[in-house]
Amino acid sequence: MEAIQSFMERYFVPLAAKINGQRHVAAVRDAFTLSFPLTMGGSMVLLINYVLLDPTGFIAKLLHLGDLIPNLAQYQAVLSSVINGTTNILSIIIAFLVAYQLAQEMGGDKVLCGITSLSSFFILYPALRRHLQVRMQELV
Numbered sequence: 001m002e003a004i005q006s007f008m009e010r011y012f013v014p015l016a017a018k019i020n021g022q023r024h025v026a027a028v029r030d031a032f033t034l035s036f037p038l039t040m041g042g043s044m045v046l047l048i049n050y051v052l053l054d055p056t057g058f059i060a061k062l063l064h065l066g067d068l069i070p071n072l073a074q075y076q077a078v079l080s081s082v083i084n085g086t087t088n089i090l091s092i093i094i095a096f097l098v099a100y101q102l103a104q105e106m107g108g109d110k111v112l113c114g115i116t117s118l119s120s121f122f123i124l125y126p127a128l129r130r131h132l133q134v135r136m137q138e139l140v
Contacts, residue, residue, distance in 0.1 A: 023105045
């Protein structure tokens with residue numbers, strides 16, 4: 001076990017430190033770190049929605065939640081839109097924060113870079129979405 005650890009320390013740690021020091025990778029890392037509370041909130045709602053509120057789920061059957069809460073599927077539909085919203089907002093926040101963090105690292109105008117990145121995201125997203133829908137239809 002010690003041989004594996006020394007091998008990792010000798011070869012992988014310097015490589016990981018070099019990759020971690022690269023400013024573009026650091027900007028992506030910092031953007032995801034700043035957006036972690038939204039990720040955690042969305043994950044908690046996801047957990048509640050699909051573990052507790054799923055009418056056909058194990059927990060709902062075990063606790064007889066369908067009898068206690070009559071419209072369980074409707075509550076699940078409401079929380080599904082919350083999950084969808086947090087995921088969509090997260091993509092917008094990440095698009096802004098990656099450029100913001102990179103501009104901060106490079107000493108540029110942070111807000112201008114973030115807004116430019118956000119504008120690029122909104123310009124490119126509809127074309128990407130259409131392309132993905134076409135690809136998915138081809139696969140089906």
